[in-house]
Amino acid sequence: MVKILCISVIPQKESRGSAEFQVFSFTNKIRRLTSHLELHRKDYLSQRGLQKILGKRQRILAYLSKKNKVRYKELISQLNIREPQTR
Numbered sequence: 001m002v003k004i005l006c007i008s009v010i011p012q013k014e015s016r017g018s019a020e021f022q023v024f025s026f027t028n029k030i031r032r033l034t035s036h037l038e039l040h041r042k043d044y045l046s047q048r049g050l051q052k053i054l055g056k057r058q059r060i061l062a063y064l065s066k067k068n069k070v071r072y073k074e075l076i077s078q079l080n081i082r083e084p085q086t087r
Contacts, residue, residue: 019064020075026057027079 015021033050037043061081065072076082 019060019067020071022060023057023064023075023081024079026053026060027081029053030057 030050030053033046033053037046037050040046061072061076064075
């Protein structure tokens with residue numbers, strides 16, 4: 001199911017090592033861990049793993065925002081990660 005969603009979100013020309021694919025897979029892991037931690041609040045190893053994945057995704061998104069703003073904004077809107085900034 002995850003691969004099917006990935007195909008619809010990320011264009012075919014992008015490989016699995018692309019920044020977009022990595023952000024997509026980290027987002028899926030984050031959502032799974034978040035739902036797990038809602039049930040198991042004292043699972044500290046999972047909390048630490050979640051923090052590590054959040055940091056990795058943040059660094060990749062920072063790289064992508066510097067490299068290509070258009071792809072960054074499209075990815076953010078497709079994955080519904082962040083709130084849109086109002087300026």
